[in-house]
Amino acid sequence: MNWFDFTLKLKGFPIEEAKVHLDKIQAIPEENYADYIEAKKQEILEFHLQHNSFYKNLVIDKKIEKWEDLPILTKKDLQQPLQDRLSEGYSTKNVYINKTSGSSGHPFVFAKDKFSHALTWSVIFNRFGWFGLDFNSSFQARFYGIPLDKFGYYKERLKDKMATRYRFPIFNLNDEKLKGFLAEFYKKKFNYINGYTSSIELFAKYLRKKNIILKDVCPTLKVCIVTSEMLFPETKKLLENQFGIPVVNEYGASELDLLAFQNPKDEWVLNNESLYIEVVNKNNQPLPYGSEGKIIVTSLYNKAHPFIRYELGDLGVISEKSTAKHQFLQKLTGRTNDVAKLPSGKIVPGLTFYYVTKSIIEDGSEVKEFVIKQKEKDTFEITYVSSEEISAEKENEIKASIEKYLEKGLTLQLNRVDVLKRKKSGKLKQFESLI
Template identity: 65%
Template sequence: MFNLFNLTLNLNGFPIKKAQVELEKILAISEDKYQKFIELKKTEIVDYHLENNFFYRKLVGKRNFKNWTDLPVLTKKDLQKPLQERLSNTYTKKSIFINKTSGSSGDPFIFAKDKEAHAITWASIIYRFGWYRIDFNSSYQARFYGIPLDYLGYQKERFKDFLSKRYRFPIFDLSDKILEGVLKKFQTTKFDYINGYTSSIVLFGKYLQTKNIILTDICPTLKVCMVTSEMLFEKDRILLEKYLGVPIVNEYGASELDLIAFQNLQGEWQVNSETLFIEILDENNQPVPYGKEGKIVVTSLFNKAHPFIRYEIGDIGILDERSTSKKPILKKLIGRTNDVAILPSGKKSPGLTFYYVTKSIIEDDGNVKEFIIRQTKLDTFEIDYVSKIELNSNQILEIEKAITNYLEPNLHFIYNRKEVLQRSKRGKLKQFESLLNCDIS
């Protein structure tokens, strides 16, 4: 077999074979020795950056540390300064991998990985996809992602898609006419798996539902679908499993880090403990017990070019009580720390609460395809939605009754029916957003 994907990584200076050997050694470490391995890697990466990274040394304020919890929690705002100021002195811009975060948290920045760290990121991804018999060198991907619309950016992504054995469906227009074309492509192409943004794949699933088509009936080579970047609701998972005809795998990651959690064959959201160390912290940056919610804070154990040590990614989650150092399990991903609704009573509620409640009502009859919610005032919310027919007064009354039950009364809602919902430049759909300039900490 011609391993084009691995060859491309090697040609770009990412030693994938060496990284895969390293990953195999880590995977072979027994449970009783794993905590010691994690502590060693944590100490190594901090010592390296205290010695070689002026930015991190200045942040910590000293050249050594005694307790892990004494180290500062790194925020995205800390990283919004020129990359050159954040690089370790052992690397130059020519010797590293450079990319930009998506900005879905509202705080985009340019980041770097040394090439060995980027290679082990890929080794980790390849390993996890392999759980579902997906081989990046031979399996063909149907990709539901955004794409740059400028000529050079567009051609560059298409070429990368070719090298990576994937066909990209641009997701900025997912009208029925476009989805008809997507369906025809599946009829004529032997796709092995689907990967992409949750909301876009859900729209395709709903289109299949209206046509009463099971995708594997027309594309029998399809094995699995991986959804990413946006929340996957249980109701949507059920719909996708029925109309795509394959298992739906939920992944959670960050471009500046790695896959953070990936659904295993037992249906658990298994945290990546090979290349990352995950903490759940309270508002005072202190660790919380398993089973309690808090801020997700991540340490990259291999990235020597740029420090991601106790890095607050901007999400809220819970680690399962059954977690171990070798196999942490993400029990729940609640949402982003900046997606919090502040109500007139002073109550703070994850914005996704509105989304859950509203979704359960207005999507029951299949009329509403998708929607987003914005908080514009303390007591006022706007709901933009795409539908065949406008919401009627009974539906609106049911929505507002449910929200009163779950949250509090006397909230006001403005409903805007749209032809299409606004997505980010990368095609992501931000499902809840607060426009209030409030401090929620």
């Protein structure tokens, strides 16, 4: 029995109808695809202008002559009661409701109408199918967080069983725990790995230390799909070497859809079936392909709740080789609020610190993972997990690297811990500015 599809139907999500609709979208020829996008943009805009008082109030005093005149919807705008944001005909009883993780600093509750949510799952099914995976039958090794209260824990375990997956809790990832993880791969016929990048990276480092290739242990493995955290090129190489399978980068947002997914050609394909994705500058003006800016997303099908020109909080670049039907994310450079402001006035993406430090701090050392916090304009703290303190020589190398790529005169504090504190979801925030 197709348990995953059955569970969606049981909850009222018309998954079969959504699959058929996605097939129709994907069958639209390239020469007609721009017209499809324009028609859906106008349709969803007109719907919310007519049936959603929350959205009408956002645009009521604005002069709107073209799409680009529409206001940018921010997470802060959405931090008000959900009932006040729902469209006519929708209530908390007939929509899908969830909440964002709060990684942007602005958590909120959101809603999607049931067809829109079913279409989200249809897109996910389609992308995973590129690698021969089926949610109804493929067995997932899931590296995610899990509720720690008794009711939440067993509820999630039951959901995992229904969804053909086995969960590896990631709040404590010492060698003893990772040894237990590995034991499950000897016993179970997993088809793929899915979860947070940092946790899966720790497992790969454990395998490297033990000189083990996971595919040799579990020959049924096909692919590893990482999500929610940055995937650096050297991390991808490590995972592919130790797992012996392709590593795919997924990019999504719970309140929207799957935004981008790497295909077998290693291209990061954008979802422009159910979404319209723009890149804009600091003045919210659209940028051409190849330019870096803020990622702005419109949900083309969610009638229950408006997500029109919604600022996701990420920075990225859409590739110049993109067309109306086939769009590619060239790179994702981090969150708009994760920037470091330096004493000189220079502003750099916070992950620059993480990136320039990563190769040095992990090269030939026992460091498993680390995070960086900006405490003052000139003061940065590196908190790391290791069996031993970082040597003075290694610390000097890190300082030299930061001076080279950023600027001189910065203060660096090193703090060794046994376990890094993760969010309730299990995510690890790799850079954070406290100023």
